[in-house]
Amino acid sequence: MKEFSIKISANSQYQPERSSPGEGRYVFAYTIVIENHGDQSARLLDRHWIITDADGKAQEVRGEGVVGEQPHLKPGERFEYTSGTIIATPIGSMHGSYGMISDDGTRFDADIPAFSLASAMTIH
Numbered sequence: 001m002k003e004f005s006i007k008i009s010a011n012s013q014y015q016p017e018r019s020s021p022g023e024g025r026y027v028f029a030y031t032i033v034i035e036n037h038g039d040q041s042a043r044l045l046d047r048h049w050i051i052t053d054a055d056g057k058a059q060e061v062r063g064e065g066v067v068g069e070q071p072h073l074k075p076g077e078r079f080e081y082t083s084g085t086i087i088a089t090p091i092g093s094m095h096g097s098y099g100m101i102s103d104d105g106t107r108f109d110a111d112i113p114a115f116s117l118a119s120a121m122t123i124h
Helices: none
Strands: 007-012 026-036 042-053 059-066 077-085 093-103 107-116
Touching: 007 093, 007 107, 026 093, 026 107, 042 077, 042 107
Parallel strands: none
Antiparallel strands: 007 026, 026 077, 042 059, 042 093, 093 107
16 A cells, blocks of 8 residues: 655744835745655645735745755655745744655645744744
8 A cells, every 4th residue: 555645844934134024024934844754756746835924814825846846755755945935914824735746646735734934023
């Protein structure tokens, strides 16, 4: 029996030098690590993000690959990348999924667990 086990972890960092709080512009960088813990190789085809700010305003982002790539992960391999997002409040969150395809043509989704976006000035 084939097992697909893609583990995704994320961590975000506020970018004060690129943000303009007075204009409602909070920039965050986030680093994603994608690890193949299954017994089948798989390629990341596309992404689906839901980015929500503190006012409950959600942006939905869909696209091909990540940072211009469609990484192919053999069992035990990992892929790491850094990207960014902009929201209108100092706190928010992101979650979503990656559309994957195994080498035998089976399509499946790998869930991206929710992670927070928070500027340092909002953490006490």
